[in-house]
Amino acid sequence: xxxxxxxxxxxxxxxxxxxxxxxxxxxxxxxxxxxxxxxxxxxxxxxxxxxxxxxxxxxxxxxxxxxxxxxxxxxxxxxxxxxxxxxxxxxxxx
Numbered sequence: 001x002x003x004x005x006x007x008x009x010x011x012x013x014x015x016x017x018x019x020x021x022x023x024x025x026x027x028x029x030x031x032x033x034x035x036x037x038x039x040x041x042x043x044x045x046x047x048x049x050x051x052x053x054x055x056x057x058x059x060x061x062x063x064x065x066x067x068x069x070x071x072x073x074x075x076x077x078x079x080x081x082x083x084x085x086x087x088x089x090x091x092x093x094x
Contacts, residue, residue: 029066030055036073036083057091 023031030051038048058066069090076086 026063026066029063029070030058032070033058033073033087036077037087040082040084057088 034049034051034054037054041048061069072090073083073086077083
């Protein structure tokens with residue numbers, strides 16, 4: 001007997017269910033932060049940051065404040081600044 005034969009009943013159970021691979025609201029925001037930071041790091045001496053590094057930096061920030069912080073970072077970037085500079089500068093412990 002093969003493993004796939006043992007798992008057939010479970011495939012039938014899951015077949016009718018709509019299982020989406022949608023992330024949470026917080027993870028979507030963290031991915032946006034990661035993508036913006038990595039856009040600026042392309043072609044520089046700095047390596048790309050991964051999801052976990054950004055997540056650890058933002059672990060103490062509540063979700064409602066993440067939206068505000070994202071808009072501040074994008075606003076600073078639009079005023080000819082650096083998204084990364086604003087991001088890491090404001091998360092620095094004083």
